[in-house]
Amino acid sequence: MRQLPEADRDAIRLAQDPKFPRLLEQITATGGCTHPIHLSGFTTTLDGATGEIFHHYDTRNEPGERLLVRCRNRRATVCPACSRLHAGDTYHLVRAGLLGGKNVPATVRHRPRLFVTLTAPSFGPVHRAGERCRPRRGGGTCEHGRPLGCPVVHAPDAAVAGQPLCPDCYDYTAHVLWHAHASRLWDRFVIDVRRRLASSVSLVQSHFAQHARLSFARVAEYQKRAAVHVHAVVRLDGPAGSDDEPPAWGTTELLTDAVRASARRVLVRTPYSLAVGELALRWGAQVDARSLRTDGDGPEDDAVAAYVAKYVTKGASETGAGLDHPLTTWADIDSAPVSEHVRTLLHTAWRLGALPEYAPLRLRAWAHTLGYRGHILTKSRAYSTTYAALRAERAHHMGHSDVPEAVTERHWRFLGSGHTPGAAFIAAGVAEDLAESRRLSADAVQQGRWGGDSLA
Template sequence: MSSSTLPLTPTITVGVGENAETPATHHGRAPDSGRRPIYADDYARLRARDPRYFEWLRHIAPAAGCTRPIRLAGTMLTGETAGRARLGTASAVEVETARVLSVTNTEDMPDGVIYKPCGNRRTSVCPSCAEVYRRDAYQLIRSGLAGGKGVPAGVGTHPAVFLTLTAPSFGLVHTRRTSKTGQQIPCRPRRNPDVCPHGVDLRCTRIHASGEHILGTPLCLDCYDHHAQVVFNHQAGELWRRTTIAIRRALARTARQFGLRAGDFRLSYGKVAEMQRRGVVHYHVIVRLDGVNPDCPGAIVPPPAPLGLLDLATAIEHAAATTHFQTAGHPQQPDGWPIGWGDEGRGHYADIRPVKLTGDGDITDAMVAAYLAKYATKSTETTGHVSGRLTGDTIDLYANPTGSHPERLIDAAWTLGGVREWSGLRRWAHMLGFGGHFLTKSRRYSVTFRILRDARVIWRRTLDSSDQAEQHDQETTVVINLLAYNGAGWRTTGDALLANSAADAARRHARAARDAAADYTAADHHRAF
């Protein structure tokens, strides 16, 4: 990924689109610009002339591709011990039979700080960090289907389905439709005018393109139930919780018919929330059926026979169709809102497809993992709305009861959230009412993000300090960081430009190395046969 991290309009002294910013000192001095605006190139050239330029490049390498890295300042202490280490005071490492090997202060580093990637999962915020998150999400999801990363390979034989749970309709929207043969057909064709109570003709004879801006927008904004939609977003997590309970109960009834107990099986799942163009969430879920080993409850074992794929799919279908509830009352809706999956009028609640490791025409583990990982890095940008958390000072910038579709959804969330019991809607108004995580999983589905990240850190540190590791292979290295937040973002836009260019070059080099390794492996395999 080589997307630029440079904003279109940094802190500027000239018009929009200029890559310029206000004068700022760089190592105690600023470019001599006179009355000319100061551009990123000025700071980039100044940085490149610095004697410590290449040291700076190596220093910022871990965060080079980040849009808004975190700056940390303080002290790092490194010690070695064969015993147990503990943090004593803020100025020393206290360890049993230990010695402090080094004390490093960030004041001696380039810029006097450590740059740490922001770690944001959203592609629209930080493409580089989102790519790291996407790859971790891929490994997390795929290991729950095919094994690896500490998950036994036997999970590949467990019954598993790819489940899509959609929200009900809250009004007519522009959409892409296909016939049974896969041919594109008009959005909403009608022979005669179909006028709503607000005088809007609800016909649309266009065949919309895939990226068309009008997709997901209501045919009549006044007919659309924006309040019900933000409430559904807000209650989607509770609806999923009740659905998992219903699936387990349905499977338990089936298990009793086979002479099994409810404690003989376990549901494991990995779930990704996708924000549709109309601004409502729906869930893509991998549901796996496991067994339970009484002697080792944490082990992942096959489900007891004869429970299988058909039983799992039947239980999910029943739960999706029957799980619904009524929310608590609200001054604007005293009886509350009904919450349930799918479109009751069409009788469609869930799309359930079996997952296989291999096979032509089947949904494979790699396909599912890549699909879910892609949506794990997205948010509300598909609706045309991107903002941070909203407050009373900023809500008027994004909410409008008579404005566009996203503006009306934000206004609905903010308005309904004015009641104390519904205050969560205001907290998540920038997310159109949805306050859940975009990627969640059950405890024993697969590995965790923390394990993946810790493994990556250990690998990098081992790679960087292999010599020291060989010299002290019997001892334990203890690193204690006494760091404090110093700020966020690059010092100048010129630094961002150079860091982004260096990160892009590193990505290209790594990609070329992987391609060369793949070509070498293929050639070696060809020679063997």
């Protein structure tokens, strides 16, 4: 007799449990989370004055005496269900800063706003996709005997796209150290934009905050060559932020000029090393600053918000530019399922991490992201709402808001995480059903928007 797979046997076991309906409710409540957190404990909400209990919840009556909650991992490679929720929150966070809403006034859409892209500099020529790679009339080879050009038109998904023409010529050390300082380079860029705006209208630089504020939201994305570049929405406000109109001199043209000039100017120097020396790190030559206009002559605000939200859920492994988990030994790098280009970057980060002068960079701890240690998405305080506010709003919508003037006592204990094989099978089905439901809802909205019935 053929034996059923382990997942099927476990799913049948769970389905036969009297508390299976409640387990299914919990899995559905997490959206089919791939790796939920298991908690044990209780929550009691009572009147602070009289001691009257408004609500009491205890996990002792739950299946396995535990409650499942979302892992909230943003990476689609780790948990597709939670990454979709995170992408939705990111979309609304970015969109609110562009069009208003979520306690942000609608007037922000009429202010100077830019969609800025800053790239990493060149660390050596790499193969390009979608066009003739690197045509070179004179041919020739580098000092290592490899061709200096490539006449092939590579497909976008070609394995060679983004790989160095000559790995021995490629500056892997500069690549890793640029990643390690990219967040600091962004900070210098923002400071310099403020200074240039102040100087252009004859303001004392230290007085800029009394006249205007630079608000932004930015996301980091790995390119094919495994180098991070930055997409950012930049907005000029008055000194109080989104609730305050910018000064009359604050124009889109002035902001654009300041962004382009600062991107060319700012630099960060690495700590001096006997092995490496001192490097001056800058943004790449490719700088794009497009105006977000209300007359439709430019990128649409919704499209920009969706673009940022798409990239915030991508892990390093999904883009082929690293790993989604930290490395512990050199052997972990040798066995990692990555290209040789990325493997060399991993080795470089690990080797540089052993140098005392680079100890503050924690390169070994961040070797899996090729030295990049900034958040994937960051924003200025006054740009728009926060993830915490969006989650609180969602909880309120689902009826989980706290009772005013009530006292809540909580005691929770972590028990573990993940699913049994059968529960994982069920969760995958729940996540797939919810994704299909969202797709059908989106199609219905789109059809209604374009008058589907009238076109039939």
